[in-house]
Amino acid sequence: MRNVAAARCVGLIADRAARCCPFRTTNGGRPMETKEVKVAEMTAEQLKMLIRETVRETLQDLFEDPDLGLELRPEFAERLRQSVAYVASGGDLLSLEELTQSLAGE
Numbered sequence: 001m002r003n004v005a006a007a008r009c010v011g012l013i014a015d016r017a018a019r020c021c022p023f024r025t026t027n028g029g030r031p032m033e034t035k036e037v038k039v040a041e042m043t044a045e046q047l048k049m050l051i052r053e054t055v056r057e058t059l060q061d062l063f064e065d066p067d068l069g070l071e072l073r074p075e076f077a078e079r080l081r082q083s084v085a086y087v088a089s090g091g092d093l094l095s096l097e098e099l100t101q102s103l104a105g106e
Contacts, residue, residue: 039047072080087093094102 037046039050042050
């Protein structure tokens with residue numbers, strides 16, 4: 001749910017930046033060209049747009065799903081179904097502490 005909210009926020013910031021940024025040209029909302037502008041030469045509005053664009057790109061990188069579009073291998077999907085069925089039928093789960101101890105050989 002948090003990723004959906006973040007994605008909406010990123011989209012809103014991107015739309016606003018694309019409409020307002022005076023030093024970007026666009027092609028259907030997508031950046032085509034960025035003119036080289038020194039920060040010292042920017043207006044306050046241009047600097048705000050630069051910051052917004054940077055924040056948008058950073059948030060997009062952070063919240064992007066790297067597995068989007070990938071498919072599960074059939075054997076992994078089957079193991080996942082078995083795990084879900086095991087827990088649904090009352091099977092026990094290990095706490096993080098129990099798992100850590102088990103892996104450490106304690």
